[in-house]
Amino acid sequence: MLLHNQISIALRTPLVPIKSTPKYNPKNAAVFAQQRNPPPPATNFSISDETLSSRGFTLHRTMDNLDLDHLNTVFVAVGFPRRDTGKIRVALEHTDALLWVEYEKTKRIVAFARATGDGVFNAIIWDVIVDPSFQGIGLGKAVMERLITALLEKGITNIVLYSEPRVMGFYRPMGFVADPDGIRGMVYSRKQKKKK
Amino acid sequence: MPNYCTVVLPTALKLYPPIVSLDCRCQVFYSLQFPLNLNFRLRRGSRNQKVSQLKAGFWESIRSGILKNNTTQVIEPPTTTEEEEDPLSEEFVLVERTLPDDTVEKIIFSSGGNVDVYDLQALCDKVGWPRRPLTKLAAALRNSYMVATLHSVKKSAGEEGNDQKKLIGMARATSDHAFNATIWDVIVDPSYQGQGLGRALIEKLIRALLQRDIGNISLFADSKVVEFYQNLGFEPDPEGIKGMFWYPKY
Numbered sequence: 001m002l003l004h005n006q007i008s009i010a011l012r013t014p015l016v017p018i019k020s021t022p023k024y025n026p027k028n029a030a031v032f033a034q035q036r037n038p039p040p041p042a043t044n045f046s047i048s049d050e051t052l053s054s055r056g057f058t059l060h061r062t063m064d065n066l067d068l069d070h071l072n073t074v075f076v077a078v079g080f081p082r083r084d085t086g087k088i089r090v091a092l093e094h095t096d097a098l099l100w101v102e103y104e105k106t107k108r109i110v111a112f113a114r115a116t117g118d119g120v121f122n123a124i125i126w127d128v129i130v131d132p133s134f135q136g137i138g139l140g141k142a143v144m145e146r147l148i149t150a151l152l153e154k155g156i157t158n159i160v161l162y163s164e165p166r167v168m169g170f171y172r173p174m175g176f177v178a179d180p181d182g183i184r185g186m187v188y189s190r191k192q193k194k195k196k
Numbered sequence: 197m198p199n200y201c202t203v204v205l206p207t208a209l210k211l212y213p214p215i216v217s218l219d220c221r222c223q224v225f226y227s228l229q230f231p232l233n234l235n236f237r238l239r240r241g242s243r244n245q246k247v248s249q250l251k252a253g254f255w256e257s258i259r260s261g262i263l264k265n266n267t268t269q270v271i272e273p274p275t276t277t278e279e280e281e282d283p284l285s286e287e288f289v290l291v292e293r294t295l296p297d298d299t300v301e302k303i304i305f306s307s308g309g310n311v312d313v314y315d316l317q318a319l320c321d322k323v324g325w326p327r328r329p330l331t332k333l334a335a336a337l338r339n340s341y342m343v344a345t346l347h348s349v350k351k352s353a354g355e356e357g358n359d360q361k362k363l364i365g366m367a368r369a370t371s372d373h374a375f376n377a378t379i380w381d382v383i384v385d386p387s388y389q390g391q392g393l394g395r396a397l398i399e400k401l402i403r404a405l406l407q408r409d410i411g412n413i414s415l416f417a418d419s420k421v422v423e424f425y426q427n428l429g430f431e432p433d434p435e436g437i438k439g440m441f442w443y444p445k446y
Contacts, residue, residue, distance in 0.1 A: 083375070091374035094341075116372045118336040121328070124370075124378050124414075148442060159442035160416065168438065176440035182419030185439020186430035187412065188402060 047142045057110070057139070058102045059146070063092050066100060070108050078129045096123055097150045099143045103134070111139040113147050115159070123151045125161040144174055162187075285309075286404075290346070290396055298353035303364070303393065307404055309343035315363040323383055341371035344401045346384070346393055364388045367397050369405060369413075377405045379415040398428050 052059060060066065068085040076082050091114075092098060098114035110131040117123035125147065130140045151159055162185050163171050168178060179185075291303040313333045321327070337343055346365030352358055364385040371377035379401065384394045405413050416439050417425050422432055433439075 087374040091372040091376075094371070094373040116370055116376065116378075117339075118368075118370050118380070119339040120332040120335045122336075122370065122378075122380055124376070126372075126376060157445075161440055162414065162437050163440050165436040165438070168440070171440055175443045177442075177444055178438040178440045180441050180444040183416050183439065183441070184419065184422050184432040185414065185437070186417050186422070186425050186432045187414045187434045187437075188429050189431045189434065190406075190429070 045142065045145050047138045052101070052142060056104045058104055059142075060100045060102060061098070061146075061150070063089075063098070066092075066109065071100075071112060074109060074112065074129055074131050075127070077132055080127070080129070096154070096156075097147055099147045099150070101139055101143060110134040111143045113140075113143045115147055115151055117151075117156065120155065122158045122160070123156045125159065128161075140170065141174070144171075148174070160185075290393070291391075295350075300351045300353070302349045303388075304347045304349060305344065305396065305400060306347065307342060307344045307400065309337065309340070309345075309368075311337055311343060311345055311366060312363065313337070316366060319363055319366065319383055319385060322385060325383075337368065339370070340368040340380075341373065341377060342401060342404060343368040344397055344404075346388075346397060348388070365393055365397055367401055369401060371405070371410055373408075373410075375410065376412045376414065377410045379413065382415075394424070395428060398425075402428070 049059060068088050071088065072082055072085060094116065095114045096117050096119055099112070100109050101111035102108065103110045108131075111129065111134065113125060113128040115123045115125045125144075128140065128144065130143075148159060161171065161176065163176070163178070168176075172178075285308045287304060287306040287308060289302050290305050292300065294300050313330050316333060316337075317327070317330060344367050345363060348360075348362045348364045350360040350362075352360075362385075365383060365388065367379060367382040369377045369379045379398070382394065382398065384397070402413060415425065415430065417430070417432070426432070
C-alpha cells in the first residue's frame with residue numbers, strides 16, 4: 001500500500017504558517033484525529049482482510065455481482081429512501097471508488113460505501129451503510145478505511161462527506177473534522193430559495 | 197488559503213447592488229445571432245457546442261442581478277421550446293455593452309466545458325488560489341459532470357475579426373449522474389465581480405443539474421461566502437447534517 005505522505009501533493013504557497021504537529025501515536029488515535037497528520041497507511045487496518053474473511057465476510061471493490069435489489073433493501077433498513085435500481089446503477093457506474101462487504105452465508109450485501117469526484121483533487125463519500133443486524137462489529141470502519149486508502153492511492157487528498165449529527169462520532173475517530181476553518185457544507189433547497 | 201477551499205471567492209466580491217458604470221451604454225442580449233469563433237486548447241470530448249437561445253424564465257431570474265436601473269435596454273427573447281435546448285451544452289450572451297473606448301464587450305456564458313487550462317490557471321492566480329498542476333487541472337475538468345464558464349469577448353471599433361477573448365469566470369460540478377452533484381471551484385475575475393455574473397453562473401448550473409433530475413446539489417463554502425450561496429437557495433447544515441473533511445490541511 002502506498003504511504004499517504006509519499007503521494008505527491010501539488011505545490012502550494014503556504015498562506016498560513018505551518019504549525020508543527022506531534023508524531024502519530026496509534027494509542028491516542030481519537031485525540032489525534034484533531035491533529036493534522038494522517039495516520040500511517042493501510043497495513044494498519046483495524047480489521048485485516050484475513051480476519052474479515054475468516055469471519056465469513058468477502059470484500060468487493062467493483063459493482064460485479066452486486067445485487068442492486070439487496071442493496072436497496074439495506075438502504076431502506078438504515079432509513080434511506082428506496083431508490084430506483086436503474087438510477088442506482090447509473091450512479092454506481094459514475095462512481096470513483098466503491099467498496100462492499102458480502103456475508104458469505106447469505107450471499108447478501110451487509111456493508112457499502114462509495115465515493116464520487118473529479119478523480120484528482122476532490123472526492124465525496126456517499127451512502128455509507130451497514131445492515132442493522134451487522135452493525136457494531138467493525139464493518140463500517142473496515143469499509144471506510146479501505147475506501148479512503150483507495151482514494152489516497154489515486155492521489156486524491158481532499159476527501160469529504162456529509163454526516164448526520166448522530167454519526168459524527170463514527171467519522172471523527174477516523175480523522176474527519178467538521179467545518180474546518182469555518183467551511184460549511186451547504187445543500188440546495190428548492191423550498192426556500194431567497195431572491196435579493 | 198487552504199487547498200480544499202473549493203468555492204472561495206476573493207473578499208472583494210460584492211453582489212448587490214450590481215454596479216453598472218454610467219459611462220457605458222449597456223445592452224442586454226438574449227439570443228446569439230452569429231457563431232462564435234473561439235479557440236480553445238483543450239476541448240472536452242463528448243460535448244457538442246450548440247448555440248441556443250435563452251428562455252425568458254431564466255433571463256428573468258438573472259436580469260435583476262445585472263440591471264441596476266432603467267437606462268439599460270432589455271430585449272425580450274423569442275419563446276423557445278424546452279426540447280430545443282440541451283442544458284449540458286449551451287452558450288449565450290449574458291451582457292453586451294460598449295466601453296468608453298468604443299470597444300464592444302460581450303460576456304458569454306457556456307456550459308460546454310471548453311476551458312483553456314492555461315487561461316484557467318491565470319484566473320486562479322488572479323484570485324490568489326494556490327497553483328495546481330496543469331495536467332491535474334485538465335483531468336479534473338474532464339472528469340467533471342458539468343463545467344460552466346464566462347468569457348469576455350471584446351471587439352475594437354472598426355476592426356474586423358479582431359476579437360479579444362478572456363476567461364473571466366468558471367464553476368464546475370462533479371456528479372454520479374443520478375442522485376448527487378457537488379459544485380467546486382467557483383471563480384470570477386476580480387475586475388468582473390459585483391455585476392451578478394457569479395450568481396448567474398451558479399443559477400444556470402443549478403438549473404441544468406435540476407433539469408437532469410439530479411436532486412441533491414451540494415457544495416462547501418468558505419465562511420465569507422456562505423451568505424452568497426444562501427441567497428442562491430443553499431442551506432448550511434440542513435437538519436444538522438455537517439460537512440466533514442478528512443485530515444484537512446489548515
